[in-house]
Each structure stands twice: as C-alpha cells, then as structure tokens.
Amino acid sequence: MKDLTKAEETLLLTILRLKDNAYGVAIKHHIQKTTGKALPYGTLYFILEQLSKKGYVKRFVGESKPERGGRSRIHYTITPEGNLALKRAYEMQQKIWNGYAELTWGEKISK
Amino acid sequence: MERIRRADLGRKDQQMKRTESPKCAERILSILYSSKKTGILGDTEEEYRMILSERGRFRADLWYAWQIFQPLPFLIRSTFFWSFEMFKNYLISFFRILKRQRLYAFINIAGLAVGLACCILISLWIKFEVSYDRFHENSDDLYQVTSEVLLPNGDLRFFTNTPGALANALKMERPEIRNISRLVDRVEILLGTADKRFLERVRFVEPAFLEMFSFEFIKGNPKTALSQPDSIILTEKTAEKYFAEKDAIGQEIRFGSDRNLLVTGVIKEIPENSFLSSLCLVPFEILRDMGWNIDRWGGGNFDTYVHLEKDVDLEFFNAQIRDFYKKYASNWEQSKLSLRPITRIHLHELSGGGPIVYVYIFSGLTVFILLLAMVNFMNLSTARSVQRSKEIGVRKIVGANRRQLTKQILMESILVTLFSGSLAVVISYFLLPVLNQLTGVQISFSFNEKMILFLTGIVILTGILSGIYPAFILSSLNPVQAVKGRISPGKNSLLLRKGLIAFQFSLSIFMIIAMIGVNKQLKYLTTKDLGYNRDNIVSIGLAEEISRKFTIVQTELMRNPEILSMTRSSSRMDKEYTTTGEDAITWEGQSIGKQMPRTHLMKVDPEFKETLNIDMVDGRFFSHEFPHDRTESVVINETALKIMDLKSPIGKRMTVWNRNFRIIGIIKDFHFYSLHEEIQPLILINRYASFRTIFIKINSQNLLRTVNFIQRKLKEIAPGYIPDLKFLDENLHGVYIAEQRMEKLTKYFTFLAIFISCIGLLGLVSFSAKQRTKEIAIRKVLGASEGNIALQLFKETLICVAAANIVVYPVVYLALHGWLRNYAYHTTLGIGIFIFASSLALALAFLSVGWNVLKASLANPVDSLRYE
Numbered sequence: 013m014k015d016l017t018k019a020e021e022t023l024l025l026t027i028l029r030l031k032d033n034a035y036g037v038a039i040k041h042h043i044q045k046t047t048g049k050a051l052p053y054g055t056l057y058f059i060l061e062q063l064s065k066k067g068y069v070k071r072f073v074g075e076s077k078p079e080r081g082g083r084s085r086i087h088y089t090i091t092p093e094g095n096l097a098l099k100r101a102y103e104m105q106q107k108i109w110n111g112y113a114e115l116t117w118g119e120k121i122s123k
Numbered sequence: 124m125e126r127i128r129r130a131d132l133g134r135k136d137q138q139m140k141r142t143e144s145p146k147c148a149e150r151i152l153s154i155l156y157s158s159k160k161t162g163i164l165g166d167t168e169e170e171y172r173m174i175l176s177e178r179g180r181f182r183a184d185l186w187y188a189w190q191i192f193q194p195l196p197f198l199i200r201s202t203f204f205w206s207f208e209m210f211k212n213y214l215i216s217f218f219r220i221l222k223r224q225r226l227y228a229f230i231n232i233a234g235l236a237v238g239l240a241c242c243i244l245i246s247l248w249i250k251f252e253v254s255y256d257r258f259h260e261n262s263d264d265l266y267q268v269t270s271e272v273l274l275p276n277g278d279l280r281f282f283t284n285t286p287g288a289l290a291n292a293l294k295m296e297r298p299e300i301r302n303i304s305r306l307v308d309r310v311e312i313l314l315g316t317a318d319k320r321f322l323e324r325v326r327f328v329e330p331a332f333l334e335m336f337s338f339e340f341i342k343g344n345p346k347t348a349l350s351q352p353d354s355i356i357l358t359e360k361t362a363e364k365y366f367a368e369k370d371a372i373g374q375e376i377r378f379g380s381d382r383n384l385l386v387t388g389v390i391k392e393i394p395e396n397s398f399l400s401s402l403c404l405v406p407f408e409i410l411r412d413m414g415w416n417i418d419r420w421g422g423g424n425f426d427t428y429v430h431l432e433k434d435v436d437l438e439f440f441n442a443q444i445r446d447f448y449k450k451y452a453s454n455w456e457q458s459k460l461s462l463r464p465i466t467r468i469h470l471h472e473l474s475g476g477g478p479i480v481y482v483y484i485f486s487g488l489t490v491f492i493l494l495l496a497m498v499n500f501m502n503l504s505t506a507r508s509v510q511r512s513k514e515i516g517v518r519k520i521v522g523a524n525r526r527q528l529t530k531q532i533l534m535e536s537i538l539v540t541l542f543s544g545s546l547a548v549v550i551s552y553f554l555l556p557v558l559n560q561l562t563g564v565q566i567s568f569s570f571n572e573k574m575i576l577f578l579t580g581i582v583i584l585t586g587i588l589s590g591i592y593p594a595f596i597l598s599s600l601n602p603v604q605a606v607k608g609r610i611s612p613g614k615n616s617l618l619l620r621k622g623l624i625a626f627q628f629s630l631s632i633f634m635i636i637a638m639i640g641v642n643k644q645l646k647y648l649t650t651k652d653l654g655y656n657r658d659n660i661v662s663i664g665l666a667e668e669i670s671r672k673f674t675i676v677q678t679e680l681m682r683n684p685e686i687l688s689m690t691r692s693s694s695r696m697d698k699e700y701t702t703t704g705e706d707a708i709t710w711e712g713q714s715i716g717k718q719m720p721r722t723h724l725m726k727v728d729p730e731f732k733e734t735l736n737i738d739m740v741d742g743r744f745f746s747h748e749f750p751h752d753r754t755e756s757v758v759i760n761e762t763a764l765k766i767m768d769l770k771s772p773i774g775k776r777m778t779v780w781n782r783n784f785r786i787i788g789i790i791k792d793f794h795f796y797s798l799h800e801e802i803q804p805l806i807l808i809n810r811y812a813s814f815r816t817i818f819i820k821i822n823s824q825n826l827l828r829t830v831n832f833i834q835r836k837l838k839e840i841a842p843g844y845i846p847d848l849k850f851l852d853e854n855l856h857g858v859y860i861a862e863q864r865m866e867k868l869t870k871y872f873t874f875l876a877i878f879i880s881c882i883g884l885l886g887l888v889s890f891s892a893k894q895r896t897k898e899i900a901i902r903k904v905l906g907a908s909e910g911n912i913a914l915q916l917f918k919e920t921l922i923c924v925a926a927a928n929i930v931v932y933p934v935v936y937l938a939l940h941g942w943l944r945n946y947a948y949h950t951t952l953g954i955g956i957f958i959f960a961s962s963l964a965l966a967l968a969f970l971s972v973g974w975n976v977l978k979a980s981l982a983n984p985v986d987s988l989r990y991e
Contacts (some may be wrong), residue, residue, distance in 0.1 A: 036166030037173075053163045054194045079172050081149075083165035 019059050022047065024098050027069060027088050030089045035074070035085040060088060068094030072086075131176040139658075148187050201375040209657060216514060217538060224510075227503050230886040232543050234496035234879045235585065238489075239540070239547035241875065242581055244558050245489045246574055249482055251566045254398045255469035257678035259337045261430060266462035268293075268427040269473055273457065274720055281473030284423035287416070290329075292451055293429070299440060302430040305417070307410060308402055309424075311815070313666040313844060315377045316365050320843040323361070323668045327401040327410050336399070342372050342390025347404050356388040356404040378405070380668065382412075386597075395564050398468040420452035431461055437462065476945075481865065488872045491630055493581075495876060497589040498623045499883035502537065504593035505616050506890050508600070510814030513595050513672040516605030528598035536590025537583060544582040551557045558849075561867050563860070621923055624887065627880040628964055633935045634873040635960040640939040641866045647798075647950040648859050649852075654793025656736035660851040661819045661830060662695060668841045670814060679836050685822040685829040690734040691814040693726035696795055696851065697858050708806075710767055710777035710786075719766060722804045723795065724779070726813060732790070734820045742773045752809045757784040761792045763804035776852035779806065789823075794948075797858045801947040818851065877964075881971040884920065888972040892916065900984035912980035916970065924968050928961045 016024070026042050027034040036053065043051050063069045074085040090098075153164055157902065167190055175183040221228045256262055268289070271281045277357050287305060294303045308326040315321065330349045341359060348356050355376055362371040375383045384405065394403040410417050417425070431440065443460040448455040463473070470479040508515075515528060523531075569577070596616055663669075669676055673691070680686050708719040729745040729752070731737070740761060745752045757777065764772055774787050792802045821829045830848060837846050856863070892899075899912055936952065943949040 036162055037169050040166070040170075052193050053166055053190065054197075057162055077165075077169070079169055080165040080460040083168065085165060087163040 034088045132156045171175045217535050230882045231500050234499045235543035236546040238493040238496035239806050240550035241489045241492045243551040264431050266429045266467045270458040285427045286420045286423050288420045299435045302331040304329040306426045327407045329407045339391040341389045348388035354387040355384040371423040493870050495879040500589040512605040516602045519602035525598045525966040529594040532594035533590045537586030540586035624923045625927040628924050628932040631876045631880045632931045632964045634876045638869045638873040639956045643950045645862050645866045657852045659823045662851050663817045687820040688734045689819040690730035691728045695816045726810045738791040756787045758788045758807040760805040798948040885971045889975040892975045896987045900987035903984040909980045916976040
C-alpha cells in the first residue's frame with residue numbers, strides 16, 4: 013500500500029467532513045476555505061479519480077439539479093480502505109511530528 | 124431522458140432570465156475535460172450560478188473564462204511537447220538511415236514515385252473521361268433516344284437511329300418533354316465562298332437544339348440563329364477558314380450547288396470532352412429541300428435528343444415509352460424505345476462496354492503498379508530489420524512500447540510516400556504529354572479539391588499499407604536479442620518475402636503476356652486478308668461537284684498510266700453503312716418465316732470488283748454492257764446467299780424496299796466492316812446515286828507523284844474544292860484506334876511493372892548477398908567453386924520466378940481469351956507467347972541480380988573473413 017500524498021490526504025479528509033454533501037463544488041469550496049488555496053476542477057477530479065482507482069473513495073451519481081443545467085451531482089464517500097489509509101497516514105504523521113515542539117523550543121519559527 | 128429534461132429546464136430558465144453558463148464556453152470545457160465531463164460541467168455550472176447571483180454576470184463570465192484557460196498550458200505541454208520531441212528524434216534517425224542506405228532509399232522512392240505518378244496520370248485521365256458532356260447547362264436533363272431490337276437469332280441490337288416522325292409524336296404525347304430535336308450529322312456537303320470550297324460534315328438541327336445544348340456564341344443570337352431557313356452557324360475555326368479576318372456574320376456561304384446560306388452565328392468549338400463533334404449547324408428544314416422525307420415513320424436516318432423537365436424519373440418515363448412504336452410504326456414494331464442520358468453516351472456503349480472498360484482496366488493496372496512498389500517497400504524494410512534491430516532494441520529498453528515503435532515505422536513509411544508523392548507530381552507533369560499523345564486528347568494538368576483529397580488519401584494509404592507489415596515485424600523484436608545482434612529474419616518473413624517477389628513477377632509476366640497478346644491481335648486486325656485488296660488504294664471523299672463531273676474526272680485521271688482503275692462506292696469500307704430493317708427484303712423462293720436480318724446495302728459502279736480485287740463465286744458482276752444492271756440487278760455476298768438458302772440463285776428475283784431486282788452474281792465474302800463483327804449479309808446495287816467515295820487503285824511505284832497528280836487534276840476540274848485524299852489501309856487502321864491505344868498503354872504499363880519488380884529484386888538480392896558474405900566465404904574456403912556459389916544465389920530467384928509463372932498462366936490465358944472474344948475474328952494464343960514471356964522475365968531477373976551474384980561469388984574469402 014502506497015502512502016497518501018498530501019493532496020490525497022486533504023481530499024479524503026474533506027470528503028469525510030462533508031459527509032452527504034461531498035461533491036465537486038462543495039469539496040472545492042471547503043478546501044479553499046480551510047487551506048486558502050484554489051484547487052482547479054481538473055486537478056480535483058484527477059485526484060478523485062486516482063483515489064477511486066485505489067479504492068479509497070466510491071462515487072455515486074445523484075439526482076439531476078436545475079441549477080447544474082440539469083446535470084447530476086457526483087457524490088463521493090470514503091470507503092473502509094480509505095479510512096484505513098487515512099488512519100495510517102495520521103499515525104505516520106504523528107510519528108514524524110512527534111517532539112517537534114520540544115525541538116524547536118525557543119527558536120523563532122518563520123511563518 | 125436527460126436531454127428532454129434539460130431542454131425543459133432550459134426553457135423555464137429562459138422565461139425567467141438567462142442564468143445558464145455561456146453555451147460555447149461550456150462546449151470548449153467539455154472538449155478539454157472529455158473524460159470527466161459530467162462532474163466538471165455540472166460543477167462549473169453550479170458555481171457559475173452562485174457567482175452570478177452573488178457578484179453579477181461580468182464576474183461570473185470572467186470566472187468561467189478562467190476555468191477554461193487555467194488548464195490549457197498543461198494540456199498543451201502534455202499533448203504536444205512530447206510527441207513533438209519524439210517526432211524530432213524519429214526524423215533524425217530516419218534521415219540517418221536514408222543516408223546510410225542510399226540504394227534502398229532510391230529503390231523505395233523511385234518505385235513508389237513511379238507508381239504514384241501512374242495514379243496521378245490515370246486519375247487525370249479518368250477525370251477527363253467522366254467530364255464528357257457535363258458542360259451543358261442542362262446536361263442532367265438531356266437524353267438521347269435509343270432503341271433495342273431482339274433479332275431472330277436471339278441477339279439484342281441497339282441503335283440510336285429513329286424515324287423522322289418520332290420527335291413530334293413523342294412531344295405531343297409526353298408532357299414531361301420540354302424540348303425535342305432531331306439531328307442529322309453524317310452528311311457531307313460542299314461548303315464554300317467564291318474562292319474556297321471544302322467538303323464539310325454539317326449538323327442539321329432544329330431551333331430547339333440551341334436551347335437544349337449549351338453552345339458558346341461568339342457572335343449572333345442563339346434564340347434566332349436558326350429560325351430562318353437559310354441560315355448557318357459556323358464554328359470559330361470554319362469561320363476563320365472561310366472568312367479569315369473578316370466578320371463572318373451576315374456573309375453568304377454556298378451550300379451544296381444551288382443554295383446560299385446566311386451566317387447568323389459563330390460558336391466556339393465544342394470542347395473535346397463531348398460526344399458531339401465540332402460541326403457547323405444548319406436548319407433541319409433544309410433536308411426537306413434536299414429531297415429527304417423528314418416526317419415519315421419509315422426509314423431512320425435521324426438521331427433524336429430530348430430535354431426532359433427537371434426531376435422526371437427516367438425509369439418510369441422509359442417504361443412509358445417502351446412500346447411507343449407499336450402505335451405508330453408497324454415496321455418499327457419490334458423496336459423498344461428508351462432514353463439514355465447524354466452524359467453516358469461517351470463512356471457506355473449501348474450494347475455494354477465502351478471506354479468505361481478501359482477506365483476499369485487501367486485503374487486496375489495502376490493499382491497493380493502501386494502494389495508492386497509497395498511490395499518493394501515491404502520487402503526491403505523487413506529484410507533490413509536485421510540492420511535496424513539494434514536501434515529498435517535500444518528504444519525498447521529505454522522504454523518505448525510497441526505502439527510507439529509502430530507509430531515510428533509507420534511515420535517513416537508515410538514520409539517516404541509523401542516524398543515519393545511530391546516527386547510523382549513532378550514526374551506526372553512531365554509525362555502528361557505522353558498521356559495526351561496516347562489518348563489522343565488534350566488533358567490539362569489541373570486538379571479539383573476532390574482529386575487532391577483523393578490523391579493525398581492514396582499517398583497516405585500507400586504509406587500505411589506498405590509500412591504496416593514492417594512495423595509489425597520490427598516492433599515485435601525481442602529487445603535483448605536485438606541489441607546483441609542475434610536476430611535473424613525469421614523463416615516466416617523470409618518465405619513471405621519470396622512470396623512477394625513471386626507475386627511481383629507474376630504480375631510482370633502477366634503484363635508481358637498481355638502486351639504480346641494485344642500486340643498480336645492488333646497486328647492480326649490490321650494485316651488480316653480482308654477478302655479484297657486494300658494496298659495502294661487512294662480514297663477520296665466525293666463531293667457533289669466532282670460527282671457531277673465524274674466522267675471528266677475519270678477520263679482525265681485514267682490518262683495517267685500509273686492509275687490502274689477507279690470506282691465509286693457509297694461506303695468508305697470502314698464503318699458507316701446503309702442498312703435495311705428485317706422485312707425490307709423478300710426474294711423468290713423465300714420459305715415462310717425466313718427473314719433477312721439487318722442487311723447492308725452498298726451502291727457501287729461496275730469497276731468496284733476490279734479495283735478492289737473481289738472474287739466472284741457465281742454469276743457475273745455489274746457491267747456497262749448491260750444497261751439494265753443500273754435498275755434491276757443486284758449482287759449479293761455468300762453470307763446473304765446462305766441465309767436465303769437458294770440452290771441456284773442466279774436470275775432469281777428479289778425485292779428491296781419494294782423495288783424489284785434480279786440476282787446476277789454472288790461475290791465471295793469480304794470484310795466490309797471492322798473485324799469486331801462477323802461478316803453480315805451484303806447487297807450490292809449498281810445505282811448511280813449517293814456515292815460517297817472514290818477508290819483509285821494506283822501503281823505502287825511513284826505513289827507520291829501519282830497522288831500529287833490526282834490532287835492537281837481534281838483542283839483543275841473543280842477549282843476551289845480541296846479534296847481529302849487518304850490511303851484506304853490507313854483509313855482502315857482508324858477503325859482500330861482503341862486497340863492501338865490499348866496496345867501502347869499496355870506497353871508502358873508492362874515496362875513499369877518490369878522496372879519496379881526488377882529494382883525490387885535487385886535491392887533484395889544485393890541485401891541477401893551482403894548478409895551471406897560470411898557464409899559464402901566459408902563455402903569457398905571449404906572448396907566451393909565460383910560457379911557453385913553463383914548457382915546457389917541464382918536458385919532462389921529462379922524458384923520465385925518459376926512459381927510466378929505457374930500461377931499466372933491460367934489467369935492471363937483467361938483474361939486474354941475473354942478480351943479476344945470481343946472480336947469475331949481474332950488471333951490465337953500460341954504456347955510460344957507464354958514461353959517467350961517466361962524466358963524474358965527470367966532473363967530480366969537474372970540480369971538484375973547478376974551483378975550482385977557475380978560480385979558475391981568472385982569475392983575473395985579472405986576479405987570477408989578477415990574481420991572476425
């Protein structure tokens with residue numbers, strides 16, 4: 013199992029957080045809100061595709077909406093494998109970051 | 124479903140206010156994200172509306188535009204950059220290979236260029252052939268009236284002759300007919316001004332003819348030009364001939380002996396690509412004054428042309444008029460009427476066949492030539508795969524997949540064909556005059572869009588077809604072995620290469636045999652004993668003027684001892700004849716139910732037999748001693764006698780068109796028609812009317828002087844009249860123009876086929892000799908003689924050529940035999956042709972491989988083995 017990239021991580025967490033409302037626009041806006049970075053749709057969907065190929069997310073097609081020009085929303089949910097991957101990532105992060113505060117004690121951290 | 128809903132929603136939106144994203148932008152986006160369409164398009168639309176409602180249209184549109192431009196740089200980089208880089212690399216290696224292997228490059232490019240040049244020339248020719256009669260404005264609605272009749276022997280006969288009364292009757296009965304015109308253009312008449320007179324063919328047409336067909340008037344009004352009975356429309360050339368720089372309009376021209384016509388128009392020459400030859404036009408009504416009965420149902424000297432209303436269904440119309448004759452003309456009852464489009468007249472003969480056959484044959488041959496060149500390409504590139512194996516191996520190891528390699532090799536072959544294609548354009552430009560000379564027409568070097576598209580397509584297709592097999596072979600090499608250089612061309616591909624060589628040679632042999640066959644038949648046609656003497660006979664088209672003064676002409680000419688005898692006849696012995704219908708002839712002793720089929724009538728004078736050396740079988744020929752011959756005697760040929768089935772024919776009565784005659788003699792059958800057809804019944808009549816030709820037999824010495832003498836005398840007797848003198852045998856050759864063209868064309872194609880196959884073979888053998896350098900050297904060291912080695916190398920070629928022979932014999936025999944069946948009289952295909960063709964092919968093959976074989980077998984083994 014490969015490790016998640018930073019972007020994948022972010023996406024998976026966003027999907028998890030948005031629950032039933034995890035579709036293109038919402039995901040994009042949420043990421044922009046939390047990270048301050050705009051993620052183009054092309055990139056967004058590319059990563060989503062990678063994730064669903066790996067089996068971390070599942071996509072299903074919602075009802076069509078007039079405000080989308082009659083197109084359907086495509087919703088994503090996280091799969092158990094995805095959850096597992098997130099967990100591993102979290103643990104790894106913790107290991108890596110462990111003791112960071114002590115190490116940098118008293119030093120000036122640049123922004 | 125979804126689409127319906129979308130349309131619904133869209134309409135609702137429009138009623139409120141437009142809130143949708145711009146459609147065209149959406150489309151661009153959908154192209155950019157072709158794979159993930161649904162999600163992204165929906166998302167952008169949704170967000171667009173959000174921005175629209177919050178911050179207004181301008182910001183929303185701006186945002187949407189950004190969505191489109193954002194991914195572009197990446198897209199461009201990812202799609203074009205790498206393929207461009209690779210393309211550069213492919214090009215470099217391609218040119219290196221070309222430079223390193225000049226001989227192969229030459230063989231490939233030369234072969235393909237020649238093949239493609241053939242393609243270009245043939246398509247130019249075909250374009251010309253199908254352009255016939257399309258220049259008339261109404262060409263799609265113009266038709267010629269044709270008839271077919273079922274002969275008692277079961278044959279269908281087609282003809283375009285119609286009775287004069289038909290046109291009006293048709294016009295009255297069928298409302299779909301917009302215009303109709305009768306036409307006669309086989310009449311020759313003396314046209315002249317005070318100082319110049321020529322025997323000219325003119326075309327008698329009705330005024331409607333000018334509305335139907337498009338003639339380009341230089342002067343005069345097409346609407347009124349033929350409305351007066353005494354008018355004539357000249358072609359540009361005739362106008363110049365008679366009036367030089369003067370304005371022809373309003374001038375008078377003498378028509379025949381007793382009539383003056385006013386020039387009311389000058390038209391441009393009719394283009395070459397028309398079934399109508401370029402002739403002067405005169406009103407149809409003049410024929411009446413010349414003694415023709417132009418409105419009766421009997422006879423049939425007229426062509427009829429019809430202009431139908433637009434969108435008339437031809438099949439339906441033809442079904443309606445099929446039995447038209449039943450109602451009006453009892454003697455035409457058997458004939459079924461139909462119309463055919465004028466655009467078909469040139470290409471399709473009524474009885475099937477016609478130039479369209481040649482279009483097919485030569486397109487087929489062109490494809491063959493191209494195939495040969497492609498085979499060369501395939502052969503050489505697969506053979507060379509050994510030398511390229513290292514490059515391919517390295518590419519594979521570095522990571523090229525099979526698709527990329529295939530792409531590379533296909534690209535190379537397309538590049539070669541593109542280069543050959545441009546070379547072919549140059550070649551065909553310079554060869555066009557040859558084609559023009561062959562076909563006898565002036566084809567211009569011009570292309571329309573369709574042709575350019577077609578030819579480019581052919582070039583690329585050729586590239587793909589010839590590259591696909593090498594691409595397959597090369598891309599399937601095992602990289603490890605390839606890099607080690609341990610690749611040997613597999614047994615399969617070796618066999619295939621030999622097979623292809625055999626295929627090439629079978630085509631070449633086919634062409635050689637076909638060429639000889641056609642040539643032999645042509646020789647047969649032009650030299651066969653026709654049953655009369657055709658050598659040293661001068662034929663002169665007879666004008667009324669000479670006709671009237673014939674006795675003077677005769678006495679004047681016969682004074683010259685070089686002139687042996689002269690005769691007049693209604694036929695020129697080549698093609699045009701008066702024929703009778705089935706019931707026109709009856710005879711004494713005719714058994715019931717027996718009828719004379721289409722019979723030819725020829726009017727001759729008593730000297731005919733002597734001048735043309737025709738033999739009698741029975742009875743006597745016409746003679747001046749029996750003045751009654753002129754009115755009541757006929758001479759028939761053997762075929763006619765056979766049909767009449769009479770025991771003692773001499774003295775029997777017979778009627779032709781209700782006129783009574785007595786048979787006085789039987790002549791031996793002679794070929795008064797082209798050899799395409801069997802000899803048909805012929806009746807000779809001794810009537811002194813409508814003679815068209817004088818035949819003069821002259822001594823074979825001083826031919827030119829005698830001809831000059833005749834010309835001078837005729838000018839003295841009929842000043843101003845310029846007779847056209849021809850030799851009879853030349854005239855007869857004219858009948859076989861199609862065969863002569865075919866013979867020349869097959870010659871060229873044969874040469875090309877042989878050329879391409881031989882250079883292909885040369886390339887392959889030089890390659891395999893190089894490959895086997897070591898093998899040969901070792902053989903020599905072990906004691907093989909030069910002869911042994913040479914034999915070994917020759918053997919391969921020999922086997923290929925021999926196999927080719929066996930395959931091709933039955934095919935070419937059938938093809939040639941089929942062609943010869945078109946002729947009632949034809950040559951035989953001896954075994955000699957086949958043996959000759961095979962030995963020629965073999966000799967050429969040996970010649971093309973000889974140098975390489977010699978070099979290989981004479982090489983010093985030390986040189987080839989030293990570098991080990």
